Amino acid sequence: MAEENAQKLYQALWASADILRSKMDANEYKSYLLGLVFYKYLSDTMLVYSTKLLSNESENLEEAQSIYSKAYQDAEIQEDLKDALKDDMSYEIKPELTFQALIEEIDNHTFQREHLQQGLRDIEQSDKVFEDLFEDLDLNSKKLGSTPQKQNETISAVMKALAELNLNEYNGDALGDAYEYLIGQFASESGKKAGEFYTPKEVSRLMTRIVIAGKEDKKGFTVYDPTMGSGSLLLNVPKFSKEPTSVRYFGQELNTSTYNLARMNMFLHKVPAENQTLRNGDTLDADWPQDEPTNYDGVLMNPPYSAKWSAEKGFLDDPRFSRYGVLPPKSKADFAFLLHGYYHLKNDGVMAIVLPHGVLFRGAAEGKIRKALLENGAIDTVIGLPANIFFNTSIPTTVIILKKDRTSRDVFFIDASNDFKKEKNQNVITEEQLEKIIDAYTERKNIDKYAYLASYEEIEENDFNLNIPRYVDTFEDFDPIDIVEISKEIKDIDAQIQDAEAQLLVMLDDLQVTDDTKDIIEATKVVFGHGR
Structure with missing residues (x-):
């Protein structure tokens, strides 16, 4: 089952690359896809962990989003929750900027790349370990689309492809190995x-x-x-x-x-x-x-x-x-x-x-x-x-x-x-x-x-x-050549050729000669009848 889940994860991640593959080469789009995968991982992990802190544990991302958002509405709970997340995870993401919240925006046709950009920026500024981590994700790049609307559509499509996964469900080896798998696939294409x-x-x-x-x-x-x-x-x-x-x-x-x-x-x-x-x-x-x-x-x-x-x-x-x-x-x-x-x-x-x-x-x-x-x-x-x-x-x-x-x-x-x-x-x-x-x-x-x-x-x-x-001799010796045996084989082949030529000449004598075939038959007899 673990192997089956890993394959499902690999396939889902790689399939999300199809959206970008036609727009840029793998050496460029790897930064977008891997960056979005990482942001989703941070978001999914934080959402589920926050429900534990709130004593209302849930592995379901929609439910966890709801619990997290409601907690933020209480100023006192919000401050305690933010402090706990910063202490335990070194970051926190505002409820409206989680990957799950952005997917809801995409479904409601209200998503803007600026919202995602703000979420990425907040992560980078939360702790030194995340500093400048997403600087390669240029969400305004023309390679994503010629207009802001098309750029929005491209990023939305990639995020929707990733939305099927709950990255909190995978342990470090499974998710890390999946990331390595993606890197390997990008290397192959690059x-x-x-x-x-x-x-x-x-x-x-x-x-x-x-x-x-x-x-x-x-x-x-x-x-x-x-x-x-x-x-x-x-x-x-x-x-x-x-x-x-x-x-x-x-x-x-x-x-x-x-x-x-x-x-x-x-x-x-x-x-x-x-x-x-x-x-x-x-x-x-x-x-x-x-x-x-x-x-x-x-x-x-x-x-x-x-x-x-x-x-x-x-x-x-x-x-x-x-x-x-x-x-x-x-x-x-x-x-x-x-x-x-x-x-x-x-x-x-x-x-x-x-x-x-x-x-x-x-x-x-x-x-x-x-x-x-x-x-x-x-x-x-x-x-x-x-x-x-x-x-x-x-x-x-x-x-x-x-x-x-x-x-x-x-x-x-x-x-x-x-x-x-x-x-x-x-x-x-x-x-x-x-x-x-x-x-x-x-x-x-x-x-x-x-x-x-x-x-x-x-x-x-x-x-x-x-x-x-x-120092290491890998030369392969050939089997010794038997000159006497090879000479005998050549004589046998010559005899077979002479016998075949003699039979051909007999067949030519039996052919009916016409004006059209006379020259051809005579030329063939000259070639085979007068030796090599």
């Missing part, structure tokens, strides 16, 4: 534009399981993603933790729209405000965080590949980069992201980062940084992933696992580049293939054509080049 906000769930699960391995029982596990996108990597941690409510999340995101998406995602997964420390900023420009804590049990990263950064000389004095003596090139910030994340890793922590294969073998400054990391034993495992599993690129990528407390400098290589299932235009890693990678990583043993544990000496002999084919 193509290359999706890279900034979404990491495919199979990759997220792989990285998270590796990072949290052995610390599933830890209370207060801290996880950091300095390029967090929609927060999908961070939010995988509680799925594998035995103390999920104590997990503390730290994340930074440069894109403001994506940052707001992550904030909503956190709330929909019922992450308490005190357990999340998120920031809208440039990870490479200035180090963050610098207040305690600054180092974390786990670091998860899927940064933009080969992005440009300033690489100014002043960064050579930055503790994140200073020990390596050189800076990653301006044209490729891959190692800048890696070094930033590694700097914020605890001594007994684990880091997993997705990067393009170039970081494994490119020379110059990147080669020097890679050598320094290998000399320090920082690089633990290199996992080659299949091509075309990310929405923003079709190139094959690699997951690099880094640690600080290693006593060995060997590196374990896993070539999972051929382990995928093709679906439509995208490749996916199946559950079985995911388990295969995890098992190989855990056992750390050589597996023919799949995994290899390379000693530091071997890596040094390879001039610190970590290109996976240097």
